[in-house]
Every structure is written in C-alpha cells, then in structure tokens.
Amino acid sequence: MAPEATKPAPTGATDNLSIARAARLWPIEEIAHHLGLPGEAVEPYGRGIAKLDPTTLLNWNDRPRGRYVLVTSMTPTPPGEGKTTTAIGLVQGLQRLGHTATVALRQPSMGPTLGLKGGATGGGYSQLLPMERINLHLTGDLHAVGAAHNLLAAMVDNHLYHRLAPELDPREIYWQRVVDLNDRALRHIVLGLGGAGDGVPRQGSFEITAASEVMAVLALADSLADLRQRLGRLIVGLDRDGQAVTAEQIGAAGAMTVLLKEALKPNLLQTLEHAPALLHAGPFGNIAHGNSSIIADHIGLGASDFLVTEAGFGADMGAERFFNIKCRASGLIPDAVVLVVTVRALKYHSGRHQVVAGQPLPASLLAEHPEEIHEGGVNLLKQIDNIRAHGLTPVVAINAFPGDHxxxxxxxxxxxxxxxxxxxxxxxxxDGGYGAQALAEAVAEAAEADSNFDFLYPDELPLADKMERIATRIYGADGVDFASRARERLDTWQQQGYGTLPVCIAKTHLSLSSDQQQLGAPSGWRLPVREVRLSAGAGFVYALAGDIRTLPGFSASPACTRIDIDENGDTVNLY
Amino acid sequence: MAPEATKPAPTGATDNLSIARAARLWPIEEIAHHLGLPGEAVEPYGRGIAKLDPTTLLNWNDRPRGRYVLVTSMTPTPPGEGKTTTAIGLVQGLQRLGHTATVALRQPSMGPTLGLKGGATGGGYSQLLPMERINLHLTGDLHAVGAAHNLLAAMVDNHLYHRLAPELDPREIYWQRVVDLNDRALRHIVLGLGGAGDGVPRQGSFEITAASEVMAVLALADSLADLRQRLGRLIVGLDRDGQAVTAEQIGAAGAMTVLLKEALKPNLLQTLEHAPALLHAGPFGNIAHGNSSIIADHIGLGASDFLVTEAGFGADMGAERFFNIKCRASGLIPDAVVLVVTVRALKYHSGRHQVVAGQPLPASLLAEHPEEIHEGGVNLLKQIDNIRAHGLTPVVAINAFPGDHxxxxxxxxxxxxxxxxxxxxxxxxxDGGYGAQALAEAVAEAAEADSNFDFLYPDELPLADKMERIATRIYGADGVDFASRARERLDTWQQQGYGTLPVCIAKTHLSLSSDQQQLGAPSGWRLPVREVRLSAGAGFVYALAGDIRTLPGFSASPACTRIDIDENGDTVNLY
Known part of the structure; x- marks a missing residue:
C-alpha cells in the first residue's frame, strides 16, 4: 500500500454501481495483514469481509495509538452533504501520503436501503466494497441485534403470561419489538390476542432495529463483560409497585449477550483503494448517539496512524454526542475534526431555495451566487463554534460537486x-484518494497539535441543566421548556442516581433548532422537551424535542419493487 | 481422512458440551479440499464454517454421482429416536470404511434452541461443530428467510395503504409475518392501528421462521433462477374480485431473491470426526415437507461416494414427503433408506408406558421386556411397509442407549x-464412527443394489385422491373426511391448474394416525382434513389434519433464562 503520486487511470465507470463492479477486491486477509493484525484474530466471513476478535485485539500491541479524527458536517440538506464519502476519501488520501489510515463507520440499516435508492457505502471513487453484502445483511449483526432485542420482548410477554415475579404492570411495558424494514403497519399493534393460551392482550409497537437500545449498547460496550452488564441494566417496564424492572430481572441478559457474541466483533472491509474499513454498529442519530462502535475505534487506533470516524447528522447532533457520550464512555480523546460542507448546502441555508430529498436540485441553486455562501455561512460558523466549544478547531472539507463555481x-x-x-x-x-490529498494534509497537520479537547458539561451537572447547556450553547436556543411530566421524570432519575449520565436530545437534523424550516443559525427560540426517556443500558437519558418516527414506511414506489436479479444472476437496482 | 481400524481413545468427556469443547476443529478449507471442491466455490464464514457457491458446484465435475441415502425413523417418542445422531454417525462410519461421505441436514431454528435444552447438532461422539454457531445464527440464513418473508408482508401492507392495483381485500390476506423466536403474544395481533398515517387496521399473526413458505422454497429451489420464479408465485391474498394476488404482482419477488442470495449457498461444516456436513434450509415437518435443501444434496452427491440426509419426524411424515415432494422436485433417486429405531420407542409403542418430553423415562420402560418389542413392533413393520411402498427396502438402525438389553x-x-x-x-x-461401522457396511451393501424407487402417486392423480392415497396406504386410515370448505378449495385449485402438485398432510408426528394417543399401527379410523392451503411458491398443497401450532411459546422456565457467559466469556448452558 505504498502511496501513489499520480491520479489513477479512470476505469471508465461513472455511476456508483459500475465503479463498484469494476473494482478489484483484495483478499481481506491481505488488508488485515497490512494492518499488522495477528492472523488468529481475523475470521473471514465471505469474500472481502472478516470479523475481528476484540478479545485478542484490544491492547494487543505496544505501538503508539493513532490519531483520532471525527468527520461531521454543517446542518445538512435532506439528501446529505457527503460525510461518508469524505471519511472514505480522507483515509484514501492519508494512505496516499504514506500513512496507515482506517475508516470506522456505522452499518447501514436494511429498511431504508430497500425503501430509497441509495445504500450507505459511499459513492463514486470513495466507496466501500463489497457493496451488495454491506447493504444487505453484511455479517448479520443487525439481525443479531434484532434477535436479542426481540428475545427480551418475548421473555417480557412470557413473564407477564406466567405471572412471574416481579409482576409486571401490562400498562407500563416500555420494551417494544424491532424489525429491520420499513413497515408502518407495525407502528401500533395490539398483541396477546387469541385467548387464554396466547398471552395477555396489550398495546405494543415495533421500531426499526437501528432504534433499538441494544444497538446503542453494542456501539458503546468496550468488552463482552461490559456488554453483559449493560444488557442487564436495560429497563423493560414497571412492576405493580411502579418500580423499574430490568432485563437482568427478566433473566434475559445472559442469552442476549450470547446472541450478540459474533455481533460484538467489528467487520473489516476495504475501500475502493484497499484502505481498511471497520463497519460496526449503527445506532439511530436522534433517539441514540448515532456513532459507530467504541470497540472498532479502539482496534483501528491500535493498528493505524489515523482512525477516521463519522458521526450522524450535523455537528450539533452527531459530533456533540460523539464528544459527550461516546468519548466519555471510551476515554478516547479526539485529535482532529473535519467539518464537511457543500456549496449547495451553504446556499440552501441562505433560505432562498427549496431542496427535497429524492428530487433534482432546483436550477436556482446551481447558478453562480457566491453572495449566498455568506448568507448561508452563518450555519457553518455556528457549527465551527460548536466544535470549538469542545476545545477543537475543525478543518473544513468542501465536498466538490460537478457544477460548483x-x-x-x-x-x-x-x-x-x-x-x-x-x-x-x-x-x-x-478522484478517490487523489482528490482528498490536500484535505488529508490539512487533517494530518491539525492532528499533530496537542488536543485541548474537553466535554461540554461535567458528569455532576444535573440532567435538566445538561439539556439546557446543549440547547443554549450548541443549538443557540434561549432555553428549554420542559413538559411537566418530563421535568418530574428527570427529577426522579436524578434522585435514583442516574443524574451523572450524559444526555441525548432527539430533534430534527435539518435545522440547528427544533423546527426544520428554520435554516441558517436561528435565534430567539426555545427548545420544547415534551418527553424524556432513560436508556439505562446504553447509559444516557434522551429527550424528545420533536416528532421522531422510529419505524419508517415505504412509499408508493419503493426501491424494493425494482431490485431484482438479471439473467446472469447479478443484482440490479441496488445501490 | 484414511479409515481407522481401531476404536478411538475416549477424550474423557461424556456430556455433549464437553465432547464438543474437547474436539479439534479442522480448518474448513481442509474439509472442502478433501471433498475436492474447487477453492473459488468455498467462502469461509468464520472458524469452521464455509458457504458453497451453487452456481459453481452444480455439475462442476464428471465424477459419478454418489449414492443417495435417506435416514428416517419409526414413529418417535416425544424426545425423538436419534435420526440426526444416526445420520452423523453413519457418515463417520462410512468414512472409516474408506468412503467419502457427506451428511446433509436441516438448520436448527433458534426459537426452540432458546426455549428447550437441546440444540440440533447431534449428540455424544456424533456431533456437528462448531456447536454454538450452528445453534445461534450460523451464517444468517434463517434471518435472511425472515427478512425476505417480512419484506413481502411489509410490501403487502404498503400495497394496501397506498391502494395500489390490484386492490387487495384486507379480509383476505394470507401472508403473515415471521419471527425466529418462541413468542406466543404475536400469534394473534391487530396491526395498522394509530391513525390514517399508520396503515390499514386488520388482523394478522406471526409464525416461526421455519414455518415460512419462503423456507420451503429455499429448500426446494435448484438454482437462483428457480428461486426467483418460485418466490414470484407466492400467493399473498385475494383481490376485491376474489382472485389470487402473488408476490410478483406486489413487486416483491426480485428484492426477496436478492435478500436470499447468500442463504441459497449451503453451509459446509464438519462432524467430530471431520466428515463434511452440509446444513441448509430448515422447513417445518408438518405444514411443509421437513427436508433439507435440494441444492445441498446435489453438491454432496457430486463430491462424495455417499450423501446421507435426514427427513423430519417418522417415515409416514418426512420420508413420504422426501420421496413424493423433494425427490419429485429434484429428480434425484434414493439408493438406500435407514430406518432408525430404539428399544425404548418400540416398547413405548406397546402402549404400556407413558413418555413425556423433558422428563426422565419411566423405570418400567428400562426393565428387560423383549416381548414388548414385538407388541410395539407393529409400528416398525408398518413403517418398513411405508418405505417399501416406494420401492425401497430399508436397513433398520438400532440406535443404542445405555441400559438396553x-x-x-x-x-x-x-x-x-x-x-x-x-x-x-x-x-x-x-463410539462415533467406530460404533456405526456395521450399519455403514449394511447401508453400503443396500445402496449397491439397483433402486426400484417409485412415487406413491402420479402427478395426474387429483389432489383429494393424493391425500386419500397417503392416508390409506401410508397412515393406515380407512379414508379421509374432508370439511366441505376444504373439498371446495381442492376442486377450485384442481380447475385452476394446481392439480398436478404433490400434497403434504400436517398431522401429529407421534402417531401414524391423526391422534397422538394412538400408538402402534392404528386401524379403523378416518383422517379428518379440516382445512387445505396452497403453497404455490414451494409447489405443494397442504392439508391440516390436527391442531398445528406455528408459533411456540416459552415455558415458565425456558432455557434462555440460564444461557449466559462465564467469567472467561465462554457460553454456558447452550447445548
């Protein structure tokens, strides 16, 4: 993997699928070997994919840890600004400069891949391989999360059915079921029907697997033992006395851990330019922290000069949780931050254009208007300030699009x-890594400086005050309006000893505020928190500040109606 | 893999788990190499597991096909008579005689493994490795079947929601959802609740993944193209005019096929004595045919002297469907049949003892009573006759238990x-293969004779008459009593061109009759068929002759409450 000084000869392919098909996949053992990983820790899982054994790979060498780089973005437009392609391009660029660099990303959820055109494997010459396996099943981690989650749900209803102690209150069961599909008909159900032999009737619902607290736990656990403990702390509902009942009390945490043993091993893949990529865990970016796993980052930092990871949504969302939830749990200190912007997003934040996901960009947005950059730039300046609030100065990556001026x-x-x-x-x-070399140089330079990283708030700050601090310091709100029930719950948890947990605020990602219509850097508004929930296993409290849908539905013409095989058995229309 | 003439030195381990842990796993590439499989068709999927690419391995060599051996049993007691251990022991015995022999088995379903002590990997010195992966997830095939099945379900409800053409009748939707768990609360649900944005309210249900017609399709498809066609023929319900609506019309069959691409590749594993084992597909043995995949058998027959496979339940159930559904679909001709019996099952069929699954055998059953063998032997003689009805003479395997006389x-x-x-x-x-050598010699001899195999009924026989023939010729009934609605449906399907399909009768497996209390070889009874259903994708019609539960529930103390990890991270209480 010596750096190449010249621009690569284009393969002639232009669309993502053709580029991926034209690529030559290196044996995954070779990628692992270049990283210096011991062979016994690398288990191939089909062509170009391996699982890495964390028990072997945590602190397996005495090489200095690599530099830890976060990729985040300004407040995005609905189609997104290319954080994933930038993270992939950046490691390819770093590799061209002679560094070893690993990218760590979230695993895509299958439901959205089947619903909308567009998987989660990057694009153009900054893609991950093998595309089809990544988009569908990969090594089954999401299925394992779903199985562990739904095992607990089945055991909760079984507990209710057999009237086991502690006796659950069927009106206060919080643990729902999950499915990794867009299936709106399961959002609200009545279950346990059919008579005395078929359970206890009650209301229930399904969420998408990425929204499972088990997924957040998988992302935050730093060992099998830690996973086991976190799963035991999951709260499933209340007993007849109003006391919280945990997965430990239901007797499910051990079996859930065993179901997740393979899923706890990060997946090693490669980029188009054969840089190592770790795909591991994929928690939601609203009701959870939206970051890939701590274990993958540990492994990547132990094996490479740079570990580049991405946090979901804009810097106010994913980066804030990366700093205050993920880094707090891992003890890892970030060395550099890349803030991705696009010309179109900056102009969009001028408020002069309408952008709708899945529809072509309006012509007005494509015309040359540098003055709109300054109008929309208030959003970028605010997001830069949000990174600086944590003691770091970002490098801005302008993700180039055809037609930019x-x-x-x-x-x-x-x-x-x-x-x-x-x-x-x-x-x-x-251009692949060739096109990211200037960015890679800037990032390498920024990462050399001593990190002045600090959390936004200390553990001891009360839960409500933590939310206030995020709302005022990061979102630019004047304050938080808590619904009275939310305030009561925070007070209760504070008394019960949960007050030292970090917090996660679920709001729209399309605005710094809680109203997705407000572009730029809105001021003179207050954040409404209508409900708060305790993720005792993952280890954070989250607030609902907006309508957060946890199970998508398919459109009248979803991508899955076009996905098929051709006469050669090759997959078509999956990208 | 040269034969060994002597009994192996015992490892000292006696329980299944200790024996499995003490075993040395060979690299799966070595197992594949011994079978002569081309390396490019073998994809390792974690330690000791590989997927085999059927597009490469169907008719890849010009070596004579191996002998095709079915393992079935007399009517079993609730805990079963050891068909799986016998099939595994037999290939180990054949290997000791110098033959190459592959065992092809169904994949276990995770729900029952988590519910009851006892996985599906054989026992003692006739086990499959690696036990833990086989019992949980393996390579994710069951999850893929569940995802494909539930994608169609989500698309059906999405079709209803967007009122797409052809317009479905919400009262006549047959396609349910599946989960690979024991979750009785999902047997009967109301879904689509929550208001206009959340779907169309209707009744629905969940079944266990093994009961999915997609699983039967996976087991019966002989290529990716065949899989695609069968999935397109799945019937999801009726439109407003009462016409059947298929997965093809819903637009789901292509995406379902793509979701099942990896699952269509058989899983290669090994026995304790390093004989190759193919685990692939696991359809239910009552509402489906209960046999592992056609593709795995094709691959095994192309690579070994003997391919030994097992059919679910007794010879009246699994073997009858193996002959008349699976062999009809594959065109393969069986060469020999092993009929597994135990002393305890023969004595049980004398009607003098009560045997309950999960409880110790009664003392009376363990005492020496050879005369009871003759009393219960009527069942064995009838099952021998059932094999002979297909032109084959079985070899009887007496599966030895400690305490037999x-x-x-x-x-x-x-x-x-x-x-x-x-x-x-x-x-x-x-004793492992050493203990199965006499059986292996008898089977090898039986398989040398020319096969006089024939189906029990021709394609042209009307559906109702096929059921009559199975009931009278195999079960020993005097005839069939069809509910009037069942008779009407059979007539309709006959007119619609489905009359040439084979049939599958779902009844208890604990009796030759439809009443599980009737032991031996019951006579003077009639088979009641209360309902019939069309599995148009799998390609058979099935009849319900008894209460068939398609989603189990957990007991008040299921195995999953004891499964856990120990301080070393090793799994405990999963076997």
Whole structure:
C-alpha cells in the first residue's frame, strides 16, 4: 500500500454501481495483514469481509495509538452533504501520503436501503466494497441485534403470561419489538390476542432495529463483560409497585449477550483503494448517539496512524454526542475534526431555495451566487463554534460537486479564514484518494497539535441543566421548556442516581433548532422537551424535542419493487 | 481422512458440551479440499464454517454421482429416536470404511434452541461443530428467510395503504409475518392501528421462521433462477374480485431473491470426526415437507461416494414427503433408506408406558421386556411397509442407549428378519464412527443394489385422491373426511391448474394416525382434513389434519433464562 503520486487511470465507470463492479477486491486477509493484525484474530466471513476478535485485539500491541479524527458536517440538506464519502476519501488520501489510515463507520440499516435508492457505502471513487453484502445483511449483526432485542420482548410477554415475579404492570411495558424494514403497519399493534393460551392482550409497537437500545449498547460496550452488564441494566417496564424492572430481572441478559457474541466483533472491509474499513454498529442519530462502535475505534487506533470516524447528522447532533457520550464512555480523546460542507448546502441555508430529498436540485441553486455562501455561512460558523466549544478547531472539507463555481469555493475559504479555520476542496468522489490529498494534509497537520479537547458539561451537572447547556450553547436556543411530566421524570432519575449520565436530545437534523424550516443559525427560540426517556443500558437519558418516527414506511414506489436479479444472476437496482 | 481400524481413545468427556469443547476443529478449507471442491466455490464464514457457491458446484465435475441415502425413523417418542445422531454417525462410519461421505441436514431454528435444552447438532461422539454457531445464527440464513418473508408482508401492507392495483381485500390476506423466536403474544395481533398515517387496521399473526413458505422454497429451489420464479408465485391474498394476488404482482419477488442470495449457498461444516456436513434450509415437518435443501444434496452427491440426509419426524411424515415432494422436485433417486429405531420407542409403542418430553423415562420402560418389542413392533413393520411402498427396502438402525438389553436387540432382529429386513445395532453416540461401522457396511451393501424407487402417486392423480392415497396406504386410515370448505378449495385449485402438485398432510408426528394417543399401527379410523392451503411458491398443497401450532411459546422456565457467559466469556448452558 505504498502511496501513489499520480491520479489513477479512470476505469471508465461513472455511476456508483459500475465503479463498484469494476473494482478489484483484495483478499481481506491481505488488508488485515497490512494492518499488522495477528492472523488468529481475523475470521473471514465471505469474500472481502472478516470479523475481528476484540478479545485478542484490544491492547494487543505496544505501538503508539493513532490519531483520532471525527468527520461531521454543517446542518445538512435532506439528501446529505457527503460525510461518508469524505471519511472514505480522507483515509484514501492519508494512505496516499504514506500513512496507515482506517475508516470506522456505522452499518447501514436494511429498511431504508430497500425503501430509497441509495445504500450507505459511499459513492463514486470513495466507496466501500463489497457493496451488495454491506447493504444487505453484511455479517448479520443487525439481525443479531434484532434477535436479542426481540428475545427480551418475548421473555417480557412470557413473564407477564406466567405471572412471574416481579409482576409486571401490562400498562407500563416500555420494551417494544424491532424489525429491520420499513413497515408502518407495525407502528401500533395490539398483541396477546387469541385467548387464554396466547398471552395477555396489550398495546405494543415495533421500531426499526437501528432504534433499538441494544444497538446503542453494542456501539458503546468496550468488552463482552461490559456488554453483559449493560444488557442487564436495560429497563423493560414497571412492576405493580411502579418500580423499574430490568432485563437482568427478566433473566434475559445472559442469552442476549450470547446472541450478540459474533455481533460484538467489528467487520473489516476495504475501500475502493484497499484502505481498511471497520463497519460496526449503527445506532439511530436522534433517539441514540448515532456513532459507530467504541470497540472498532479502539482496534483501528491500535493498528493505524489515523482512525477516521463519522458521526450522524450535523455537528450539533452527531459530533456533540460523539464528544459527550461516546468519548466519555471510551476515554478516547479526539485529535482532529473535519467539518464537511457543500456549496449547495451553504446556499440552501441562505433560505432562498427549496431542496427535497429524492428530487433534482432546483436550477436556482446551481447558478453562480457566491453572495449566498455568506448568507448561508452563518450555519457553518455556528457549527465551527460548536466544535470549538469542545476545545477543537475543525478543518473544513468542501465536498466538490460537478457544477460548483470556483468563486463559491473562494467565498467559503474567505468565510472560514475570518474565524481562523482552513478549508480544502476535496474531489474524492470523482478522484478517490487523489482528490482528498490536500484535505488529508490539512487533517494530518491539525492532528499533530496537542488536543485541548474537553466535554461540554461535567458528569455532576444535573440532567435538566445538561439539556439546557446543549440547547443554549450548541443549538443557540434561549432555553428549554420542559413538559411537566418530563421535568418530574428527570427529577426522579436524578434522585435514583442516574443524574451523572450524559444526555441525548432527539430533534430534527435539518435545522440547528427544533423546527426544520428554520435554516441558517436561528435565534430567539426555545427548545420544547415534551418527553424524556432513560436508556439505562446504553447509559444516557434522551429527550424528545420533536416528532421522531422510529419505524419508517415505504412509499408508493419503493426501491424494493425494482431490485431484482438479471439473467446472469447479478443484482440490479441496488445501490 | 484414511479409515481407522481401531476404536478411538475416549477424550474423557461424556456430556455433549464437553465432547464438543474437547474436539479439534479442522480448518474448513481442509474439509472442502478433501471433498475436492474447487477453492473459488468455498467462502469461509468464520472458524469452521464455509458457504458453497451453487452456481459453481452444480455439475462442476464428471465424477459419478454418489449414492443417495435417506435416514428416517419409526414413529418417535416425544424426545425423538436419534435420526440426526444416526445420520452423523453413519457418515463417520462410512468414512472409516474408506468412503467419502457427506451428511446433509436441516438448520436448527433458534426459537426452540432458546426455549428447550437441546440444540440440533447431534449428540455424544456424533456431533456437528462448531456447536454454538450452528445453534445461534450460523451464517444468517434463517434471518435472511425472515427478512425476505417480512419484506413481502411489509410490501403487502404498503400495497394496501397506498391502494395500489390490484386492490387487495384486507379480509383476505394470507401472508403473515415471521419471527425466529418462541413468542406466543404475536400469534394473534391487530396491526395498522394509530391513525390514517399508520396503515390499514386488520388482523394478522406471526409464525416461526421455519414455518415460512419462503423456507420451503429455499429448500426446494435448484438454482437462483428457480428461486426467483418460485418466490414470484407466492400467493399473498385475494383481490376485491376474489382472485389470487402473488408476490410478483406486489413487486416483491426480485428484492426477496436478492435478500436470499447468500442463504441459497449451503453451509459446509464438519462432524467430530471431520466428515463434511452440509446444513441448509430448515422447513417445518408438518405444514411443509421437513427436508433439507435440494441444492445441498446435489453438491454432496457430486463430491462424495455417499450423501446421507435426514427427513423430519417418522417415515409416514418426512420420508413420504422426501420421496413424493423433494425427490419429485429434484429428480434425484434414493439408493438406500435407514430406518432408525430404539428399544425404548418400540416398547413405548406397546402402549404400556407413558413418555413425556423433558422428563426422565419411566423405570418400567428400562426393565428387560423383549416381548414388548414385538407388541410395539407393529409400528416398525408398518413403517418398513411405508418405505417399501416406494420401492425401497430399508436397513433398520438400532440406535443404542445405555441400559438396553441384548435380548431386546435380538427381538428387533428377529422381528425385522421376518419381513426380510436387516437390523444393525449402532453405538455412534458412544463410539462415533467406530460404533456405526456395521450399519455403514449394511447401508453400503443396500445402496449397491439397483433402486426400484417409485412415487406413491402420479402427478395426474387429483389432489383429494393424493391425500386419500397417503392416508390409506401410508397412515393406515380407512379414508379421509374432508370439511366441505376444504373439498371446495381442492376442486377450485384442481380447475385452476394446481392439480398436478404433490400434497403434504400436517398431522401429529407421534402417531401414524391423526391422534397422538394412538400408538402402534392404528386401524379403523378416518383422517379428518379440516382445512387445505396452497403453497404455490414451494409447489405443494397442504392439508391440516390436527391442531398445528406455528408459533411456540416459552415455558415458565425456558432455557434462555440460564444461557449466559462465564467469567472467561465462554457460553454456558447452550447445548
């Protein structure tokens, strides 16, 4: 994996699928070997995929840990600004500069892949391979999370049915079921029907597997023993006396752990340029922290000069949780942050254009208007400030799109230079690692400086105050309005000893505020928290500040109606 | 893998788990290499497990096909008579005689493994490895079947929600959802609740994944293209005009096929003595045909001297469907049949003892009573006759248990000799392949003879007459009583062109009759068929002749409450 100084010869392929098909997959053992991983820790799982054994790979060498780089973004447009392609392009760029670099990403959820065109394997010449396996099943981790989650649900209803102690209150069961599909008909159900032999009738619901607290636990556990303990702390509901009942009390935590043993092993894959990629865990970015696993980051930092990971949504969402939930749990200190922007997102935040996911961009957005960069730039400046609130100065990555105008790039550079930040254009989608070299140089330089990283709030700050601090310092709100029931619950948890947990606020990702119509950097608003919930296993409290849908539905013409095999048995229309 | 003439030194381990743990796993590539499989068709999937690519391995060599051996049994007692251990022991015995032999088995369902002590990997010195992976997830095939099944269900409800054409009648939707767990609370549900944005309210249910028609399709498909066609033919319900609506019309069959691409590849594993084992598909043995996949058998027959496979339940159930459904679909001709018996089952069929699954055998059953062998032997003679009805003479395998009496073995030999059948005692559980050598010799000899195999009924026989023939010729009934609605449906399907399909009768497996209390060889009874259903994708019609539960529930103290990890991270109480 010596760096190559020249731009690679294009394969002629232009769309994601053709590029992926034209790529040559290296044996995954070779990728692992280049990382220096001991062979006994690497279990191949089909072509180009291996699972890595964390018990062997945590602290297996005495090499200095690599630099820890987070990729986040300004507040995105509905189709997103390319954090995943940037993270992939960046490791390819770092590799070209002679560094070893590993990218750590979340595993995609199958439901959305089947619903909308577009998997989660990057794009252009910054993709992961093998695309089809990544988008569907991979090594079965999401299925294992679903099985563990639903085992607990089945055991809860079995507990109710056999009237085991502690006796559950059927009106206060919080643990729902999950499915890794878009299936709106399961959002609200009545179960336990059919008569005395078929259970206890009650209301229930399904959520998508990525929304499972088990997924958040998998992402935050740092060992099998820690996983076992976290699963035991999951709260399933209340007993007849109003006391919380845990998975430990239901007797499910051991079997759930055993069901998750393989899933706890990170998946090793490769980028188009054969840089190592770790795909592991995929918690939701609203009701959970939206970051890939701690275990994968540990392994990658132990084996490479750079570990580049991505946090979900904009810097106010995923990066804030990366810092205050994930890094708090892992003890790892980030060395550099990449803030991804696009010309179109900056112009969108000027408020002059309508962008709808799945529809072509409006012509007005594509015309040359550098002045709109400055109008929309208030969002970027606020997100830069949000990173600085944690003691780090980001590098801005301008993710290049065809049709961008040089004057607009110049406007972005001017804008961020005014606050002492460096911006680099990255053409990784078109050019792979070659196009990300300038960005890679800037990131390597930024990561060399000593990290002044700090949390936004200390453990001791009360739960409600933590939420206030995020709302005012990060979102730019004037304060938080708690529903009275939410305030009571926070007080109760505070008294019960949960007050030292970090917090996670579920709001729209399309605005810094809780109203997705408010672009730029909204001010003069208050964050409404209508409900709070305790993820005692994952180890955070989350607040609902908006309508968060945890089980999507299919459109009238979902992608899955077009996915098929051709006469050669090759998959079509999955990308 | 040269034969060994001597009994192996015992490892000292006696329980299944200790024996499995003490075993040395060979690299799966070595097992594949011994079978002569081309390396590019073998994809390792974790330690000791590989998937085999059927597109490469169907007709890849010009070596003569191996002998095709079915393992079935007399009517079993509730805990079963050891067909799986006998099939595993037999290939180990054949291997000791210098033959190459592969065993092809069904994949276990996770729900029952978590519910009751006892996985599905054989026992003693006739086990499959690695036990833990086989019992939980394996390579994710069952999860893929569940995902494909539930994708169709979600698309059906989405079709209803968006009122797409053809317009479904919400009262006539047959396609339910599945889960690979014991979850009685999901047997009967109301879904689509929550308001206009959340679907169309209707009744629904969940079944266990093994009961999915998708699982039967996976087992019967002989190529990816055949899988695609069968999935397209799945009937999901009726439209407003009462016409059947298929998965093809819903637009789901292509995506379902893509979801099942990896699952269509058989899983290669090994026995304790490193004989190759193919685990692939696991359809229910009552509402489906209860046999492992056609593709695995094709691959095994192409690579070994003997392919030994097992059919679910007794010879009246699994073997009858093996002959008339599976062999009809595959075109493969069986060469030999092993009929497994035990002393305890023969004595049980005398009607003098009560045997309950999960409880110790009654003392009376363990006492020496060779005369009871003759009393219960009517069941064995009838099952021998059922094999002969298909042109084959079975070899009887006496699966030895500690405490069996030689006088009882002699009684079995005398009994079957009276109808010209050979019986061999097999101690494969205690001694591995060494203990199955006599059986292996008898089977090899039987398989040398020309096969006179024939189906029980021709394609052209009307559906109702096929059921009559099975009931009278195999079960020993005087005839069939069809509920009027069942008769009407059979007539309709006959007119619609489904009349050439084979049939499958779902009844208790604990009696030759439809009443599990009737032991031996009941006569003077009629088979009640209360309902019939069309599995248009799998390609058979099935009849319900008894209460068939398609989603189990957990007991008040299920195995999953004891499964856990110990301080070393090793799994405990999973066996």
């Amino acid at each position: 040089p004057s607009e790039y110049a406007a972005i550079r001017d804008l961020v230079a005014s606050v002492g930040v460096r911006a680099e254009v990255s053409t990784h989608v078109r | 030689p006088s009882e073995y002699a009684a079995i030999r005398d009994l079957v000799a009276s109808v010209g059948v050979r019986a061999e005692v097999s101690t494969h559980v205690r």
